[in-house]
Amino acid sequence: MTAIDEIRLPTALTPERLWADLPALVHGWLAQRRLAARDAVLLLPYADLLPPARQAFARQGGWQPRIETPRTLAEALAPPPHRDEGGPSGDAALDRLLVAAMLQQLPGIADWRRRDPKAHARAVDEVAAAALALARAAAQRAPTERDGWWARARAALAMQVDDAAPLNGALARLALEWAAQSAAPASDVLFTLRPAAWIVLQAGGADPLVQALVDEATSRATALLRLQADPSSEAPFDDIHAAGLQAWHAADAEDEAVAAAAAVIDAVHLRAGPVALVAEDRALVRRIRALLERAGLPLADESGWMLxxxxxxxxxxxxxxxxxxxxxxxxxxxxxxxxxGPGEGGLVDALEAHWRRGPATTPATPPTPRLQRALDAWAARQQxxxxxxxxxxxxxxxxxxxxxxxxxxxxxxxxxxxxxxxxxxxxxxxxxxxxxxxxxxxxxxxxxxxxxxxxxxxxxxxxxIPAIAREGAPVVVTPLARALLRPFAAVIVPGADESRLGTAAPGPALLNDALLRSLGIDDHAARAERQTMRFVQLLRHPKLLLVRRRADDDEALGPSRWWRRLQLAQQRQGAPRLDEQAAPLESRSLQPAPVAAPAALAASALPSAVSASAVEALRTCPYRFFARSVLRLSELEELADDPGKRDYGSLLHAALQRFHDERAAGAAPPDAAARLVELAEEAARELGVDGPALLPFRAGLDAFAARYLRWLAVREAAGWSYEGGEVEVIAAPADLPALKLRGRIDRIDRHASGAQQLLDYKTGSQRSLKDKLADPFEDTQLAFYAAQMLSQGADPERLRASYLALDERDAIGELEHRDVAASAHALLTGLADEWARLGAGAPMKALGEGMACEFCEARGLCRRDHWWSDGEEGAP
Incomplete structure (x- = not known):
């Protein structure tokens, strides 16, 4: 056995000074041990430290030790071993496939995915994560100790019995046995190397694989030196000299991004050397990156983004x-x-326009040459x-x-x-x-x-990660772990709040902390300590800026726990107090420029005909009428095939018209209910909502048919008969010589007494229809249809109009518009007055009142959300 020599590197050393001093310390130790530098191996914790370390030893001159990381050394010593099938691959997506296949073969839970897909998916993720953690931990042991480690893991897992969750124990054992099938790792070749000395630089926490190498080397009396850059784990912040540290706070995420970008730009302009932007919050860094690219700063992004x-x-x-x-x-x-590809944009537009007009099938009329080319291209693509x-x-x-x-x-x-x-x-x-x-x-x-x-x-x-490394880029975007000990001129850390900086990553859910500790795997406390050591290494940099926001939406945020610990440590040492400062954002004074409600003038562009919906829009908000009927703007319909109430209403309209047309022609079916359902399904196919898309409504069609036929029997017994459906009416009232009323009436019935009734089918709430008819003069649709019929000579004494609520469970609901002739007369009088005003140049104002604005498609056009309200500060 041999002792391990240790040289502590003071926390006051900047990365530049550390690399400048390190060669002399190493050569001095080698000389004291009478060892040749060329026979020693210096192991670094991260590959990004290889360039500064090798450059530092090159400047020292003479022979230098072999400078590697465990991974680069293993790759240099031997080709990677063949990875056998069986154990975890380390590829998360692949490992989830393997776990799902294993679970499907287990008795009792083979159909778990079908019974509870969410729980099954969670279990797959947890087994894959636990197996990978165990396989990696085993790979960090010496080959001679690995079998014993697996035996201890099995014994420890057997002790981890949770009577409340026995399935978790079974899944953990599955993960362990699967991980135990892993092939020998590439790092095993390191244990065959026999250097004259191992020299280890520890920064950001101990590496278990390096520790295993050190333990194995002590048994062979190999010279060992640990260059300890980490402070004591009991008081990591006590010996910190934070002279170059600053902390800023901003109001929100946008101000935080602007402040961090400004700090990066200033650091690039004022200091020599690259500036590090630490990417702990990728969403925030994307915004900062956009600001930096707008400023023309080249970046080298080492963290990348999701593929x-x-x-x-x-x-x-x-x-x-x-x-x-x-x-x-x-x-x-x-x-x-x-x-x-290039040149296909026109064909795509033609297809989209065609599909928006109806179902994505063959057009009913001969297509234009342009549409035909688009349909041919679509057919080829389907092939x-x-x-x-x-x-x-x-x-x-x-x-x-x-x-x-x-x-x-x-x-x-x-x-x-x-x-x-x-x-x-x-x-x-x-x-x-x-x-x-x-x-x-x-x-x-x-x-x-x-x-x-x-x-x-x-x-x-x-x-x-983009292939272009941008050698010499003034800004390097990098994770915190890769920023340690690198000679950056300045380091900017955005996202330095309590929810983003200083929170330990979760461990495998199937392995509790006691089990992890017994197997030498980082538990929650060890993971937190490792992250703390990485942050402490950042404090070596001569210029370090922490930037955070004070709130996420309505949730207040404090500074990182690391910042608080550093403040307390500095206070104990009597050092100058560390305080956050408000981010020095540039502010400008702007004169208010209120947006007034628009009032369009279009006397010469008024339409020659209006529909019931256009008149409703005019009554609700004149500016909505301007957008719809004068500018002829409309929202694009969604192309998704999932049917909704509107599709259901359309198929019922079509089915009822065909049903009554057949009966009027004398083709009464023996089973009227079955025929009505059949016609509804036929209409659904034509509307493109057949098959699975019809399932949400198909179950209710039989009940609807029975309900409707009961209502129809009572109605016909009372003397009413079907006269026509989907009746297109164009009327020219005498009071409106310059305007025609255009509309399609769902159905017209006639009574044996000669009375007429206009029926409008509805699949919405019956309550809303009752509310609409509570004040007959507020109902536009039935009054509009009645005005059309009266203009064509209908008898006002014998004209009736009703909404027919088709979607009520108990019975078809008939809601009559009382005295519809009077409402129609009032509607015509008001429309004539309004049309005369608009024709004389009266403005079509945006009212911006009530529920009408909540779902108005013209809201972005009238810019309702940008008007000044009367009670708003600074309002004119």
Whole structure:
């Protein structure tokens, strides 16, 4: 056995000074031990420290030790060992597939995924995380001790019995046995190396693998030196000299991003050397990065971002969504747009316009040449997608082959995927370059949903780092762990609040802290200590700025716990007090420029005909009428195929019209209820909501038919008969010589006495209809239809109008508009007066009142949210 020599590196040493002093300390120790530098190995904790360390020893001159990290040394000593099938791969998406397959083979829980998919998915994640933690811990042990470590792990896990959650214990044992099948790690070759001396630089916490190397070397009396850069774990902040530390606070996330970006720009302009931007909060750093790029600062991003956020990854996911059996027209358009090549934009627009007019089927009228080309391109694309859409369940390798063939046949072909760095990263992450994930997984049968879930997980788990390193970039975006001891001129740490900086990452849920400690794996306290040591190393930098926000929306935020601990330590030592400062954001005084409610003038552009909905808009808000009827603007309808109340109402309208037209023609079916349901299903198919899309409503069609026929029998017994349905009426009232009333009346019935009744079908709430009719003069629709009929000579004494509530469970509800002729006369009088005013140049004002504004499609046009309110400070 041999003792380990230790040299403590004072926390006051800046990274530049530390690397300047380190060669002399190492050479002095080697000389004292009479060892040759070329026979010693210096192990560093991170690969990013290799350049400054090697440069420092090169400046010292003479022979130098071999400078490596454990990983780079293992790679240099031997090729990586063949990874056998069986154990965890370290690829999260792949390991989840393996765990799901194992769970499906276990008796008693084989159908768990079907019974409780959320719990099953959570268990898969937990088993994969526990197995990976155990496999990594075992890999950090010396090969001669690994079998004993697995035995202790089994014994310790057997003691971890939770009667309240026996399933967790079973899952933990599954994770352990699976991890125990792992192949020997590449780092095992390190234990065969026999240097004259091991020299270890410890910064940011001890490395278990390095500690195992040290323990093994002590048994062979190998010379050992630990260069200890970490302070004491009992009081890590006590010996800190925080002369270059500053802390800023800002009001919110946007101000925090602006303050951090300004600090980076100032540091670049004022100091020599690169500036580090620590990426602990990726969403915040994306905003800072956008501000820096706007300022023209080149960046080298070492942290990257999720591969799933790149455009090629979005194209893959859009394709998988489009080939799903339940894909909607929206899904198809997303996939087409994602893969469309140059010159295809017009065809995509033609398809979208066609699908917005009706179901995504063959058009009823001959298509234009442009639409025909678009439909031909769509048919060809469907044929290309057949390899993915035609399979129900097949092995993962077959899915990969189909995906590669489909992507490769898209516009641009394979060259498109080879010519873009992000596309190549997607290709590699999905193993499309070799069409094999792992031999034991390639044979796993998957449905399209399961394959899509694996693809999504693989893309989310992978990181994309641009291939261009931007050598010499003045700003380096890097995680905290990779910023330690690097010679940056300044370090900026945004997100330095209590919820982001200083919180320990969670450990594997299936392994409690007592078990982790007994196996030498970091528990919660050890993970927190390791993170603390990393933060302490940041304090070596001559210029360190912490930036935080004071609130996330309505939630107040304090500074990081590390900042509080540092403040207390400085106070105990009698050092100058550390205080946060308000971020020095530039402020400007602006003169208020209130936005007034618009009042459009369009006397010469008034329409020549109006509908009931246009008159309703005019009464509700004249500016809405201006947007709809004068400018002729309308919202684009959603293309999603999932039917809603509107689709249900449309199919009932069509079914009832056909049903009554058939009866009027003398074709009364023997089973009227069955015929009504059949007509509803036929209308659904024409509307494109048949099959699975109709299921939410299909169950209620039989009950509706029976309910409707009961109401109809009573009505016909009272003397009413069907006269016509979907009646198109264009009226020209004498009081409105310049205006026509255009509308489609759902149904007109006639009584044996000669009376007429206008019926409007509704599938909404009967209560809302009652509220509408509580004041007859507030109801526009039935009054408008009555005005049309009166203008064409209908008898006001014999004219009636009602809403027919079709969707009531108990019975069809008939709600009559009392004295509809009087309401129609009032409507015409008011419309004539208003039309004369508008024709004379009266403004169409935006009223901005009541519930009408809440869901108005013209709200963005009238800019209601930007008006000054009377009670607002500074309002004119």
């Amino acid at each position: 799933s956020t790149t455009r090629p990854a979005a194209q893959v996911m859009a394709l998988l969504g489009a080939v799903h059996p339940r894909a909607s027209a929206d899904d198809w358009l997303d996939a087409i747009k994602a893969e469309s 290309r997608w057949q390899g993915l859409s035609g399979a129900r369940r097949q092995p993962l390798a077959a899915w990969l082959q189909a995906l590669r063939d489909t992507l490769g046949s898209a516009p641009g072909g394979p060259a498109r995927w080879a010519g873009d760095a992000a596309a190549r990263a997607v290709w590699q992450a999905l193993r499309l370059d070799r069409l094999s994930v792992r031999a034991d997984v390639d044979r796993t049968p998957l449905t399209l949903d399961e394959f899509s879930a694996w693809v999504d997980a693989a893309l989310c788990d992978a990181s994309y």
